[in-house]
Amino acid sequence: MDSLEDIRRLKYRYARSLDLKRWDEFADVFTxxxxxxxxxxxxxEPLTLRGREQIxxxxxxxxxxxxxxxxxxxxxxxxxxxxxxxxxxxxxxxxxxxTAEGTWCFEDTVIxxxxxxxxxxxxxxxxxYRRENGVWRIxxxxxxxTYELMVSFDDMPSLQLLANRWADVPQQV
Amino acid sequence: MDSLEDIRRLKYRYARSLDLKRWDEFADVFTxxxxxxxxxxxxxEPLTLRGREQIxxxxxxxxxxxxxxxxxxxxxxxxxxxxxxxxxxxxxxxxxxxTAEGTWCFEDTVIxxxxxxxxxxxxxxxxxYRRENGVWRIxxxxxxxTYELMVSFDDMPSLQLLANRWADVPQQV
Amino acid sequence: MDSLEDIRRLKYRYARSLDLKRWDEFADVFTxxxxxxxxxxxxxEPLTLRGREQIxxxxxxxxxxxxxxxxxxxxxxxxxxxxxxxxxxxxxxxxxxxTAEGTWCFEDTVIxxxxxxxxxxxxxxxxxYRRENGVWRIxxxxxxxTYELMVSFDDMPSLQLLANRWADVPQQV
Numbered sequence: 478m479d480s481l482e483d484i485r486r487l488k489y490r491y492a493r494s495l496d497l498k499r500w501d502e503f504a505d506v507f508t509x510x511x512x513x514x515x516x517x518x519x520x521x522e523p524l525t526l527r528g529r530e531q532i533x534x535x536x537x538x539x540x541x542x543x544x545x546x547x548x549x550x551x552x553x554x555x556x557x558x559x560x561x562x563x564x565x566x567x568x569x570x571x572x573x574x575x576t577a578e579g580t581w582c583f584e585d586t587v588i589x590x591x592x593x594x595x596x597x598x599x600x601x602x603x604x605x606y607r608r609e610n611g612v613w614r615i616x617x618x619x620x621x622x623t624y625e626l627m628v629s630f631d632d633m634p635s636l637q638l639l640a641n642r643w644a645d646v647p648q649q650v
Numbered sequence: 651m652d653s654l655e656d657i658r659r660l661k662y663r664y665a666r667s668l669d670l671k672r673w674d675e676f677a678d679v680f681t682x683x684x685x686x687x688x689x690x691x692x693x694x695e696p697l698t699l700r701g702r703e704q705i706x707x708x709x710x711x712x713x714x715x716x717x718x719x720x721x722x723x724x725x726x727x728x729x730x731x732x733x734x735x736x737x738x739x740x741x742x743x744x745x746x747x748x749t750a751e752g753t754w755c756f757e758d759t760v761i762x763x764x765x766x767x768x769x770x771x772x773x774x775x776x777x778x779y780r781r782e783n784g785v786w787r788i789x790x791x792x793x794x795x796t797y798e799l800m801v802s803f804d805d806m807p808s809l810q811l812l813a814n815r816w817a818d819v820p821q822q823v
Numbered sequence: 824m825d826s827l828e829d830i831r832r833l834k835y836r837y838a839r840s841l842d843l844k845r846w847d848e849f850a851d852v853f854t855x856x857x858x859x860x861x862x863x864x865x866x867x868e869p870l871t872l873r874g875r876e877q878i879x880x881x882x883x884x885x886x887x888x889x890x891x892x893x894x895x896x897x898x899x900x901x902x903x904x905x906x907x908x909x910x911x912x913x914x915x916x917x918x919x920x921x922t923a924e925g926t927w928c929f930e931d932t933v934i935x936x937x938x939x940x941x942x943x944x945x946x947x948x949x950x951x952y953r954r955e956n957g958v959w960r961i962x963x964x965x966x967x968x969t970y971e972l973m974v975s976f977d978d979m980p981s982l983q984l985l986a987n988r989w990a991d992v993p994q995q996v
Contacts, residue, residue, distance in 0.1 A: 723897065
């Protein structure tokens with residue numbers, strides 16, 4: 478058991494299940510009481526979501542159909558709290574506690590083929606994690622954007638979308 | 651010996667030697683019988699390559715001259731098989747076996763200065779690894795694209811290529 | 824103490840403090856005698872900086888105001904020198920020395936809203952690290968660009984900058 482590697486993989490599973498629209502796997506990365514604070518968005522006010530169900534519902538609704546997303550995460554800076562009663566590590570075992578915090582850089586790409594737009598941006602995640610029954614999950618996810626920009630395909634007449642994993646998925650109504 | 655770190659570095663060496671066109675170093679990341687399944691491509695049908703030699707030859711031919719490539723990999727989710735006869739880990743040594751599987755996200759950029767085009771995309775790799783004589787190599791590499799798009803420099807008259815590591819390398823004929 | 828993880832986090836702190844313009848935190852990632860060799864730049868000759876103070880001053884001046892930067896780093900290939908007198912590891916302790924080298928891939932985005940330009944590129948860092956009083960710092964940072972391109976917003980009339988963390992920061996004079 479290596480908590481640091483467990484938490485890294487948790488975050489990678491978050492990004493992969495989100496981008497591959499595997500909503501059951503996506504739900505499983507969150508604690509039931511998880512909160513999400515996705516900061517400003519291209520299309521709306523600051524977005525705060527409360528509870529695993531609300532987070533998953535929001536994403537499933539917002540990112541369904543043939544919308545393409547890539548959330549590309551790296552640069553983990555993770556701090557695991559020491560276990561209770563082990564703060565001084567006097568016994569040298571330096572045991573991991575059951576909560577942790579982490580910062581990540583990410584770049585995201587969102588392509589909405591039906592609206593002929595592409596959104597690109599970057600932000601630093603500031604997450605919290607909690608271990609329950611030996612399993613690390615995300616208890617809070619949040620970020621403040623470094624930047625976000627949107628451009629229309631109309632400005633690039635030559636642009637061809639050569640591959641879209643979701644091309645055969647009809648647009649959601 | 652840390653197999654997880656060895657496999658991560660193997661993958662990073664794959665990306666770096668590919669983008670820096672160091673074909674001998676690139677060849678050395680693959681087992682001799684390695685297979686590659688690079689999914690749909692901008693310019694062709696699904697691409698399947700068999701054997702280290704075929705993979706290296708294909709890349710050397712396709713990506714020579716002054717073509718710029720960046721394969722940027724992150725988000726490793728690696729599973730190392732337990733060593734044979736150690737499946738239950740009853741002895742607690744939890745020894746690594748000699749095969750592993752891994753998933754990675756990547757974003758790629760391909761710039762073909764002579765054709766004035768840029769290709770951008772992302773996919774999830776699904777790789778297999780094998781350890782022979784203590785050295786981990788890639789035995790299979792594959793991906794399914796999340797998206798891939800191509801745009802011509804003609805749509806961006808202001809675009810300047812300020813640096814190209816391969817600028818002095820003549821286009822391959 | 825895990826030197827490999829310490830050095831990875833050092834590099835992530837470099838990128839994060841640079842992009843978030845936290846100059847005190849940025850200064851602290853370098854040894855006092857650190858050198859930087861940032862290769863060719865969009866706007867100037869090859870850039871070589873000597874000493875922590877010069878590196879920090881350069882960045883603070885070049886990247887102030889409402890300029891947006893993202894330095895996105897991944898693919899660490901880090902070699903830690905063995906401790907002196909431990910080269911043969913005959914005693915099996917394989918102790919880490921106090922110097923290390925590392926290669927990283929990165930992609931950078933620079934947006935200068937006031938000049939309506941965006942610069943994108945990629946390079947491989949070739950860094951050196953040194954441990955002093957138990958703390959790893961960057962003693963040399965350098966890269967050779969794979970590519971760098973610049974494009975004006977004027978070519979994309981639809982482009983909207985939806986978020987800029989530095990929007991309220993006045994342009995530096």
